[in-house]
Amino acid sequence: MTYQDVSQFAQTYGLIYLFLLFIGMVIYAVWPGNKKRFKDASEIPLRED
Structure with a gap:
C-alpha cells in the first residue's frame, strides 16, 4: 500500500x-x-432561578 492508496481510501471512506x-x-x-428534551433545553436561558 502506497501513500496514494491510503490517502484515497481515507478521503473516500x-x-x-x-x-x-x-x-x-x-x-x-x-x-x-426528542421534541420535549430540546424544548426544555431551549428554555434554560430564560428561566429565573
Missing part, C-alpha cells in the same frame, strides 16, 4: 463516514421523541 454521521445527527435532532 472518511467522506462517507462523516456524511452518515451528519445524517444521523439530523435524524436525532428532528426525531419526534
Whole structure:
C-alpha cells in the first residue's frame, strides 16, 4: 500500500463516514421523541432561578 492508496481510501471512506454521521445527527435532532428534551433545553436561558 502506497501513500496514494491510503490517502484515497481515507478521503473516500472518511467522506462517507462523516456524511452518515451528519445524517444521523439530523435524524436525532428532528426525531419526534426528542421534541420535549430540546424544548426544555431551549428554555434554560430564560428561566429565573
